Amino acid sequence: MKRVHESEIDLVRVEGTRGHVDVWDAVRGPIVAGVREVAPESRVPPAPHRHPEAQLIYVISGEPLITNGSETLRLREGDFVILDPDEEHYIITDDVPARLFEVRY
Numbered sequence: 001m002k003r004v005h006e007s008e009i010d011l012v013r014v015e016g017t018r019g020h021v022d023v024w025d026a027v028r029g030p031i032v033a034g035v036r037e038v039a040p041e042s043r044v045p046p047a048p049h050r051h052p053e054a055q056l057i058y059v060i061s062g063e064p065l066i067t068n069g070s071e072t073l074r075l076r077e078g079d080f081v082i083l084d085p086d087e088e089h090y091i092i093t094d095d096v097p098a099r100l101f102e103v104r105y
Contacts, residue, residue, distance in 0.1 A: 006035060016044030021091070032104040038064060042093045049090060053104040055083040062098030064091050 004026050012023040019042025025034035032053070038044055057066070059079045066073050066081055068089050075081065075098075083089055091098065 009034070014045050016042050017046050017090075018043040019093070020044060030105075032102075034102060035060070036091075036100045036102055038062070038091050038093050038098040038100065040093055040095050040097050042091070044091055047090065048088055050086050050088045051104060052085050054085050055081075055087075055089075056103045056105070057081040057083070058101040060099040060101055062093065062096050062100075064093045064098035064100075066091055 006024045006026075009024045009026060012025075014021050014023060019039045021039070021042065021044040022037045023034060024036075025032055027033040057080065059075045059077055059081075061077055063074060063076050066075060066089060068083075068087055073081070091100070
């Protein structure tokens with residue numbers, strides 16, 4: 001067992017097409033897991049964005065949009081989103097930041 005506080009994890013800032021997302025990954029390897037904080041007025045990550053792993057996103061706070069280019073969903077606290085491997089996707093925020101928990105597997 002190991003406890004890790006986000007203050008002990010190196011913050012990585014990823015610039016988006018607009019705005020940015022701050023990334024704290026507690027787990028790195030074949031499985032990646034951590035918290036993302038999407039700044040207000042952002043579209044992140046930069047387009048096009050996809051990865052070979054499936055992805056699970058849980059909304060901790062905020063009401064971001066997520067789009068895969070053909071479908072857009074308004075998310076709210078408590079929502080989960082499941083993305084297939086290689087599915088293009090972006091998070092869009094309005095004037096409120098969003099805090100997300102993400103697992104890529």
